[in-house]
Amino acid sequence: MSIPGLGQLAAEPAASDNKTITLQPYWEWRFSVTRNASVTVRLLSGTANREGTELALNRAYKFSNTKSFIYTLQGCTLEITGSCENRVAEYATPEESPLLTYVNMHFALQEERRKVESNAARGAQGPRVMICGRENSGKTNLARMLVGWATRMGSQPLMANLDPNEGLLSLPGTLSAAVYGTLMDVEEPAGGFGIGSTPSSGPSAVPVKVPVVYYYGREKVEDDVAHWKDLTRKLASSVRAKLNKDKDVRASGAVIDAPSFGEGKEGLDLLQFAITEFSVNIVIVLGSPQLSEDLQRRLADEKTPLGEPIYVVPLERSDGVAERDGQFMRATRDAAIKEFFFGDAKRTLSPSTQSVGFDDVAIFKSPDESEAYEEQPVLEAADISAEMSHWTFAVMNASVNDPPETIRQAPVIGFIAIADVDEDRRRLKVLSPTSGRLGNQPLVWGRWPEPYINLLG
Numbered sequence: 276m277s278i279p280g281l282g283q284l285a286a287e288p289a290a291s292d293n294k295t296i297t298l299q300p301y302w303e304w305r306f307s308v309t310r311n312a313s314v315t316v317r318l319l320s321g322t323a324n325r326e327g328t329e330l331a332l333n334r335a336y337k338f339s340n341t342k343s344f345i346y347t348l349q350g351c352t353l354e355i356t357g358s359c360e361n362r363v364a365e366y367a368t369p370e371e372s373p374l375l376t377y378v379n380m381h382f383a384l385q386e387e388r389r390k391v392e393s394n395a396a397r398g399a400q401g402p403r404v405m406i407c408g409r410e411n412s413g414k415t416n417l418a419r420m421l422v423g424w425a426t427r428m429g430s431q432p433l434m435a436n437l438d439p440n441e442g443l444l445s446l447p448g449t450l451s452a453a454v455y456g457t458l459m460d461v462e463e464p465a466g467g468f469g470i471g472s473t474p475s476s477g478p479s480a481v482p483v484k485v486p487v488v489y490y491y492g493r494e495k496v497e498d499d500v501a502h503w504k505d506l507t508r509k510l511a512s513s514v515r516a517k518l519n520k521d522k523d524v525r526a527s528g529a530v531i532d533a534p535s536f537g538e539g540k541e542g543l544d545l546l547q548f549a550i551t552e553f554s555v556n557i558v559i560v561l562g563s564p565q566l567s568e569d570l571q572r573r574l575a576d577e578k579t580p581l582g583e584p585i586y587v588v589p590l591e592r593s594d595g596v597a598e599r600d601g602q603f604m605r606a607t608r609d610a611a612i613k614e615f616f617f618g619d620a621k622r623t624l625s626p627s628t629q630s631v632g633f634d635d636v637a638i639f640k641s642p643d644e645s646e647a648y649e650e651q652p653v654l655e656a657a658d659i660s661a662e663m664s665h666w667t668f669a670v671m672n673a674s675v676n677d678p679p680e681t682i683r684q685a686p687v688i689g690f691i692a693i694a695d696v697d698e699d700r701r702r703l704k705v706l707s708p709t710s711g712r713l714g715n716q717p718l719v720w721g722r723w724p725e726p727y728i729n730l731l732g
């Protein structure tokens with residue numbers, strides 16, 4: 276797709292020296308940096324944002340293993356140090372940038388929030404917005420921008436992620452939600468579940484957000500639709516409880532990042548299911564006219580439980596959205612898991628390593644695929660084996676004596692990893708963010724993400 280006015284600057288394969296670039300309002304500096312490289316960005320003048328969060332003047336921000344962009348609404352000068360593919364996206368006027376439509380959307384939402392503020396004590400709710408679109412349409416980015424901008428204006432929206440492929444303040448393979456009453460982290464807005472939910476040994480520059488997390492343990496919604504629907508229902512109910520309990524959050528509403536479904540009937544059914552569960556009243560569709568039309572048709576006569584109509588708003592997909600191949604996604608997952616246990620350059624964590632007897636833990640897994648097709652899959656006790664080495668396990672907020680379905684749908688307290696299995700001595704080496712005993716909590720062994728890294732190696 277070509278956008279009129281977009282200066283097609285050739286991508287620079289690698290810039291290994293310092294350079295200074297000046298961006299006009301609504302221009303973007305797009306960059307892609309590999310796992311083994313890093314790039315440092317410093318804002319020298321003007322204002323600049325990454326996702327919804329402003330960069331501080333003269334502070335060095337370091338990025339690695341990411342494809343992203345820094346944009347400016349007022350114009351800025353950036354100093355770039357390091358090696359990465361990058362380019363400047365120029366627009367002759369702000370109207371030609373998709374960002375302007377996103378900013379306008381934000382102001383429309385802010386206006387809705389302002390309107391309900393005075394009635395929030397009587398149950399009025401701010402907008403519940405779901406962002407839909409195909410793969411790589413920029414959904415997650417837009418969700419983060421809308422939440423970041425709202426936070427900056429004093430709102431406290433909830434953000435929820437229904438796409439198990441990427442974790443929000445959590446590990447991949449989960450569905451989660453959290454209130455954003457404060458800033459996101461410019462360098463890694465996705466990180467933090469381990470730090471937020473467990474005592475950490477390092478200080479955090481950005482206030483901690485404690486998410487509610489459910490464990491799906493698979494990559495795609497299609498892998499186990501019934502389970503995804505159960506967890507989506509659970510997450511929606513947690514979100515509802517939060518909106519009911521806190522009037523500031525209620526006035527701010529929620530932003531929900533939907534999974535990328537195809538345009539077929541099943542995808543539409545699942546989107547409609549999530550829209551109903553979360554009482555969504557604004558559906559943003561990024562770059563997919565067919566999906567917008569189909570949703571518009573389906574939702575035309577629907578109302579939320581508060582009696583509101585459901586609006587479908589088609590928005591343009593930015594041509595800057597980057598393709599991320601399997602290798603890149605795997606590196607991102609590895610980094611998220613490693614960061615959960617060990618922290619990052621800014622916050623080093625010291626996980627504990629415990630030796631635990633086979634009989635002191637209760638591990639559950641879903642039955643094999645073949646059985647799962649026959650009937651609704653439930654959990655079954657798993658025999659401990661060397662195969663479990665290097666996998667992560669969800670620690671569930673349930674008792675080992677609870678029925679399997681209760682365990683499977685319980686909220687997650689945290690994660691542990693099995694570093695080593697000694698079958699002869701019947702002992703496990705367990706890596707945990709905290710030093711407390713594992714206790715009576717059941718552990719669930721998902722099927723994804725697979726262990727790619729040796730966490731102790």
Ligand SMILES: Nc1ncnc2c1ncn2[C@@H]1O[C@H](COP(=O)(O)OP(=O)(O)OP(=O)(O)O)[C@@H](O)[C@H]1O
Binds near residue numbers: 342414441
């Ligand atoms: N304007 C842009 N310039 C450069 N990179 C961008 C831009 N917009 C988004 N990206 C990057 O493109 C990638 C995909 O974007 P994003 O995750 O928002 O898409 P998505 O639709 O949520 O993807 P998924 O298919 O995983 O659901 C991300 O790495 C994101 O940072």
